[in-house]
Amino acid sequence: MQSLFSLLHVLGGVVFLFGLTLSLPILVAWLNEEPTLNLFVKDLFFTCGAGFLLWGLFRPFRRELRIKDGFLLVALVWAGLPLFGMLPLLSYLDISVTDAYFEAVSGLTATGATVLTGLDDLPASINIWRGEMQWFGGMGVIVLAVAILPMLGIGGRQLFKAETPGPMKETRLTPRIAQTAKGLWLIYAGLTVVCFAAYWAFGMSWTDALMHAFTTMGLAGFSSHDASFGHFDSQALEIIAITFMLVSGINFATHFNFVRSRTFNVYNHDGEAKTFVLTVLISGVLIGVYLWGMGQYSDIGTALRHAVFNTVSVATTTGYATTDFGLWPAFAGLWMLLLGTFSTSSGSTGGGIKMIRARLLFLQLYRELNRLLHPSAHIPLRYAGAPVPNQIIFAVLVFFFVFTLTAVIMTLIMMATGLDPVTAVTAVIATLSNIGPGLGQVGPSGTFAVLNDFQTWLCAFAMVLGRLEMFTFLVVLTPAFWRK
Numbered sequence: 001m002q003s004l005f006s007l008l009h010v011l012g013g014v015v016f017l018f019g020l021t022l023s024l025p026i027l028v029a030w031l032n033e034e035p036t037l038n039l040f041v042k043d044l045f046f047t048c049g050a051g052f053l054l055w056g057l058f059r060p061f062r063r064e065l066r067i068k069d070g071f072l073l074v075a076l077v078w079a080g081l082p083l084f085g086m087l088p089l090l091s092y093l094d095i096s097v098t099d100a101y102f103e104a105v106s107g108l109t110a111t112g113a114t115v116l117t118g119l120d121d122l123p124a125s126i127n128i129w130r131g132e133m134q135w136f137g138g139m140g141v142i143v144l145a146v147a148i149l150p151m152l153g154i155g156g157r158q159l160f161k162a163e164t165p166g167p168m169k170e171t172r173l174t175p176r177i178a179q180t181a182k183g184l185w186l187i188y189a190g191l192t193v194v195c196f197a198a199y200w201a202f203g204m205s206w207t208d209a210l211m212h213a214f215t216t217m218g219l220a221g222f223s224s225h226d227a228s229f230g231h232f233d234s235q236a237l238e239i240i241a242i243t244f245m246l247v248s249g250i251n252f253a254t255h256f257n258f259v260r261s262r263t264f265n266v267y268n269h270d271g272e273a274k275t276f277v278l279t280v281l282i283s284g285v286l287i288g289v290y291l292w293g294m295g296q297y298s299d300i301g302t303a304l305r306h307a308v309f310n311t312v313s314v315a316t317t318t319g320y321a322t323t324d325f326g327l328w329p330a331f332a333g334l335w336m337l338l339l340g341t342f343s344t345s346s347g348s349t350g351g352g353i354k355m356i357r358a359r360l361l362f363l364q365l366y367r368e369l370n371r372l373l374h375p376s377a378h379i380p381l382r383y384a385g386a387p388v389p390n391q392i393i394f395a396v397l398v399f400f401f402v403f404t405l406t407a408v409i410m411t412l413i414m415m416a417t418g419l420d421p422v423t424a425v426t427a428v429i430a431t432l433s434n435i436g437p438g439l440g441q442v443g444p445s446g447t448f449a450v451l452n453d454f455q456t457w458l459c460a461f462a463m464v465l466g467r468l469e470m471f472t473f474l475v476v477l478t479p480a481f482w483r484k
Helices: 002-020 023-031 037-057 067-085 087-092 097-108 124-139 141-152 157-163 166-170 177-201 206-217 235-248 252-261 271-293 300-315 330-340 355-373 390-416 421-432 453-467 471-477
Strands: none
Touching: 002 037, 002 067, 023 037, 023 124, 037 067, 037 087, 037 124, 067 087, 067 097, 067 453, 067 471, 087 097, 087 124, 097 124, 097 453, 124 177, 124 206, 177 206, 177 235, 177 252, 206 235, 235 271, 235 300, 271 300, 271 330, 271 355, 300 330, 330 421, 355 390, 390 421, 390 453, 390 471, 421 453, 453 471
16 A cells, blocks of 8 residues: 555656646747636646645655556556646537547657647647647656656656666666656757757747647647648758658667767667668658659659658658648558558657667577578577677567557457458557558548547557557556566
């Protein structure tokens, strides 16, 4: 029981911090004299009040978190924060609790799947709140919390390990975990400011620039326009978006090391980053040539413009669209979605399996083929010049198996509830990989509002699973987790 109370104390601190983020839409609503001002103020006081109450009531039970505590708290936060994040949407929009929760989950998991239409007519404060949730979700609300909660006497190491994907789980960039979290957030915030300035300088309004800076850096994809990025019809803005989407798809530990060393060699030494960028850009060019060859566009320039932008967007799990790529030949759309399942680097704000796992799987495949030819040979697996322990290979194989099995089971459930195969498959892939739009009824010209309540809750669960890379959430559901 004491363990539960200590968790509630930390959870209260996270909820309180989350409530403070409502200050930005309050400022926007006040500057624009929008009718949302009062509801945002009420929601801020309610969220901060609930968080402060939990934090204060259970403060006597505070203690250093154990591994199990970290996993449970992360699961509680990512399932519980959307309940507070959906309040402004529920108060202002004529939508159900299911749809409001789905939209908030999509925001905080940096997915970008939406159930909303009429985005152009929404108050700027509502759209910026949607974008701000994605910005915080991109790097992780928990990582922000561990930078501050230690001041309250709460150790953050287990939270950081449970929340952060990939190799960063075991990499200490600075001696203190709070220093690491602060460093990552400063880089993240600094890049967001530069992205905002670039968008604003090349023609976006300041509110559009702010929202799209949030959702670009978070690789999230919410837009303030129903036509998504196609609303602007600007090559300059598309180039800016491509640049920052690629930057955000690289491990932020690499950016961190670049800031410390002031040398671009850190990127050259990051094999995962190079593979990610080359894979995405080459795929975009090839898809553009394919679309031109198939007669989808009359000139190669237009084909390349739309293909590269939308391929980068989907592959980085952002989800912007400049055109309805659901109308392209199925091969192109499926290629893009496949890229979205694995392209981004670990430690980035993107979702999916991550490039490092994909590379290790290919290396393992090559090793197994060599073993067939040389059964008695000792063939070590090496990555970036260093041997890779078998336990890491086993973990990658298990992760890939669980990811695939989860996708198959969820797809079968979605089809059993009446969805056509294309919509069912791509809706699951798009939410489990935190991509956003899929194909079929949930393509870039549609929304997830076509789903019934059960299908919507299943997709919301898939988004949380994908954001926490499966195991962080699934481990809480195992009987062994609850044994003393």
